[in-house]
Ligand code: FES
């Protein structure tokens with residue numbers, strides 16, 4: 001079933017090269033290679049932020065009794081494959097087989113506090129911390145072994161969990177070397193790191209072992225956890241965001257629904273605990289039908305949402321001001337475009353789930369939260385409990401794509417567990433809860449203006465972005481949890497989260513002598529938080545659509561026009577690569593190709609995306625035929641993992657671009673299921689092709705978000721090239737194309 | 741509460757449940773199976789798919805009362821007793837056709853249902869058969885590759 005790659009590892013890796021994924025892959029058979037000691041090179045650079053509070057080797061790894069190694073990471077598995085990436089890095093530096101490394105992901109009190117698993121930061125933070133800790137551990141193990149084996153370090157062979165001397169058959173495993181102790185030393189520079197041309201695992205497309213667990217239906221997700229005596233619960237969500245519970249008649253509940261154990265009411269928070277899961281579903285629906293709520297008329301008319309946003313926005317704040325934009329606009333024609341993007345849902349396939357059990361002293365919580373330490377502090381503050389009395393264990397849920405509802409379900413379970421101690425309480429959200437109470441990705445507006453100089457280059461550029469917050473993740477502000485708004489003593493939000501995510505990538509990565517970027521924050525009507533790639537999807541959709549508009553004004557090829565404004569060699573490489581990838585495409589009538597480029601956050605990974613679409617000119621219906629991505633994330637840890645992320649990112653962003661928007665009326669959210677919030681289905685899925693540029697000498701960046709931003713504009717540009725119509729207001733629907 | 745005798749994965753299971761309880765809840769909560777997943781409860785996403793008499797169907801709105809003597813197979817029941825995976829399961833591993841994998845149950849069951857009827861489907865037939873199934877991680881292209889591989893592996 002698994003073929004081994006035939007090429008030698010040296011041939012397989014080049015210092016820079018375009019890699020495509022070849023499957024299937026290796027398992028641990030690399031161990032048969034000649035164990036010559038791989039060369040090491042001293043690393044003298046900075047350590048990742050994650051090491052600030054976890055600077056010792058044993059915070060990141062410990063040796064198990066059998067000599068294998070347990071690695072700790074404060075990040076969680078979201079389907080992005082972080083577990084395998086961390087395993088690869090640890091096995092690499094410690095010269096172990098992959099199955100000699102176990103990875104323990106986030107659990108309070110056990111793993112480092114690495115904040116949230118977000119912003120494509122798990123590789124650069126967690127995996128790199130593990131790399132430095134593992135390399136330090138190797139060095140220490142060698143020193144200790146040298147004493148124990150009475151042989152100089154140069155005469156030792158360190159391989160697959162054993163240290164041998166070259167001259168005798170004496171050998172020790174890691175546990176024997178340490179005699180039950182752990183490596184309690186600081187990680188300091190210089191760190192002797194394995195030279196990257198000697199890698200066995202890093203950069204390779206190593207299969208994720210958890211996929212076999214999934215196909216075997218093993219208990220893998222939080223939804224699959226079952227504890228002896230576990231009971232089920234649902235929470236009755238209010239009628240609208242600002243509704244208050246007026247009346248609840250639960251008198252007939254037990255007669256109507258069997259297995260009801262307890263109804264917990266605290267202000268407008270209503271939870272019901274039952275023996276069986278479906279009883280909780282029925283009980284919730286009974287309570288819904290027997291409750292009265294105040295109305296919550298607070299939403300503007302959906303068709304006026306962008307006017308509304310502008311009317312409530314704060315004064316503009318300047319984000320960047322280079323050169324002199326007014327001078328650059330003076331006495332020359334300027335071009336203007338305005339782009340809009342609706343609220344979008346995370347749309348996880350698995351509605352949120354949380355499990356909690358209060359044992360009389362400690363509150364244990366199982367959650368698919370992206371940040372168990374920050375969530376613990378929010379729940380502690382909500383329950384007015386000491387943080388140390390709360391123990392949180394991260395368990396995978398369905399992919400979440402940003403701050404979704406996991407923390408809220410954990411908070412539900414926590415409240416119920418405190419009211420019904422010593423039982424595991426499992427709270428499962430409904431699809432409607434998930435769709436209606438999601439903290440959405442903010443609606444946004446971006447207005448652009450530019451002038452051109454005689455040589456066909458951009459002379460001056462101005463961006464204005466309107467955005468709500470892009471992160472209201474839990475922190476010590478309890479009001480970040482949904483439940484706190486409805487408790488008898490509601491908790492008011494103190495802050496507005498991470499506003500700056502809204503203007504991420506609002507300043508083009510292009511060399512433009514005069515550039516001004518302003519942001520207009522607003523506190524909008526819908527609940528919002530971070531959605532995959534934050535503001536960048538909108539800013540790059542706008543900028544890259546506008547780049548095509550400008551290229552056309554000066555009569556230049558869109559890619560040439562971009563190259564004329566790029567100086568960064570890595571940016572130029574991804575642009576050239578995408579051109580090469582689609583150079584042989586033949587376009588039929590009604591078809592067009594569009595391109596877009598971005599460097600995520602302007603400091604991280606580079607990507608260009610191309611889309612080929614067909615537009616039915618009579619109906620405006622768009623079909624995406626194929627998408628390509630050329631991506632540079634620096635050093636690649638797992639080639640297949642990153643490719644999978646980039647393919648998925650393009651298709652998800654294509655679904656946003658052509659189909660998605662949260663709908664609402666005055667009373668509340670009206671897109672509450674998959675019929676009212678349609679996303680891509682199989683008939684709409686294009687072919688995708690990804691080329692990765694591996695840069696062994698550049699820092700490893702995460703790639704979970706990088707293909708999202710350019711996808712929207714690539715599609716929009718392709719639609720324009722196919723039918724001559726440009727849509728500025730997302731999603732790009734058939735009606736909008738027809739009326740453009 | 742009525743008693744139902746169900747034929748699940750080749751053996752008989754007796755459950756005490758209210759007649760309207762959806763099959764999904766019986767499988768997950770009463771019989772402790774992990775394969776079928778709760779995704780919407782509205783028959784819109786395919787996460788909860790099982791085979792009923794060889795056809796891939798959703799289990800989240802179908803009541804336990806309606807199952808009768810039908811043969812139900814879940815993801816657990818696809819591999820053989822010695823642990824050997826079904827060719828479709830094997831192909832999903834080989835193609836690494838998952839990110840979070842939450843939709844995987846439905847994808848595998850729908851594919852097996854398709855191959856039961858049509859052992860050699862083309863790309864369009866594959867897409868048609870999976871039209872019910874949503875994947876938010878958007879692993880679709882790998883899923884299609886996996887089914888093509890399973891066709892060869894059968
Ligand atoms: S859970 Fe049954 S179709 Fe979605």
Ligand code: FES
Pocket residue numbers: 079349398399838839840841842843844874875876877878879
């Ligand atoms: S792999 Fe996550 S929903 Fe399909």
